[in-house]
């Protein structure tokens with residue numbers, strides 16, 4: 001049955017992914033089942049999306065109750081769930097106002113549009129350039145590809161959208177050199193996740209905040225992957241002792257329901273007036289109910305504390321593995337986002353994990369990325385560490 005389905009997929013689906021050769025049909029907590037009934041431990045969470053695990057009762061109930069009442073109206077009307085979801089995001093962040101959309105790329109598009117328009121309103125024309133980082137990832141639309149600092153993603157899609165330049169990550173003097181009177185914003189991920197899990201230095205982030213304030217340039221943080229608890233705090237910026245002007249969110253925001261958001265200070269968001277930007281589906285009642293259920297669970301159920309505790313436990317285990325196996329070049333991360341950089345083919349290692357029953361993936365060809373659900377227990381971490389030890393032992397020989 002599995003082979004037949006995969007054959008059909010090849011016939012009918014655009015060939016845009018190198019998919020693992022299994023068909024997933026069911027999920028519960030940290031576990032997934034394929035169509036043959038085989039069980040897998042999930043260390044990928046749908047790429048840092050299902051942070052509360054699969055089929056979390058609060059999200060299922062929140063969505064079901066809303067589905068029976070109202071799926072969608074339009075943003076020409078007010079909707080209670082959308083107002084509530086925005087209030088919750090504001091009350092737990094630096095932000096003053098929220099714009100809802102449907103994905104990470106769209107949240108970044110909204111952030112870029114807002115930064116340009118804010119500058120246009122305040123300073124007039126021509127001040128519209130954005131400094132982004134080498135090795136960054138901001139999405140697959142034409143505009144967010146231009147923001148992304150990895151050329152391989154835009155190959156064949158030229159011409160690139162103008163208005164971006166890139167500087168090395170974690171290098172404040174490079175930003176200082178690149179800032180001109182045409183710059184309206186600096187954009188970065190505090191952890192370059194798709195780029196191989198590289199964490200920003202605290203001193204760098206603080207200096208960047210000071211520099212952008214001094215130059216009256218907005219700071220945009222792409223927290224699409226790091227936001228909503230992934231690093232052990234609600235948002236990753238809390239670790240760095242700074243607040244941005246604009247932040248993009250998506251992935252874990254609806255625990256699997258497709259929803260994105262752009263959060264900004266009241267001051268920055270003042271540049272968005274009626275007609276300036278829009279999204280048909282953005283923050284509709286169904287999407288907003290998934291946000292409310294997700295945030296409520298994150299706040300009330302000790303999920304953040306678990307992320308911190310289990311994250312430390314995982315880190316300890318990973319460092320022990322690094323000591324033992326010389327081909328583990330580096331272990332990087334915080335909370336429950338970790339990268340294991342290998343000097344051997346990481347893709348092949350990820351495939352071995354799948355054969356043994358753990359789902360994870362590899363970024364940048366050399367880094368295994370671990371983003372398990374934030375509700376994961378130490379017992380499940382033990383299963384992973386024990387398996388990693390076995391697989392790495394085979395690689396050594």
Ligand SMILES: *Cc1c(COP(=O)(O)O)cnc(C)c1O
Nearest residue numbers: 103104105137138139222224225
């Ligand atoms: C996944 C991701 C995006 C893109 O999100 P989509 O929902 O796939 O458009 C943007 N930025 C970061 C940091 C991401 O991890």
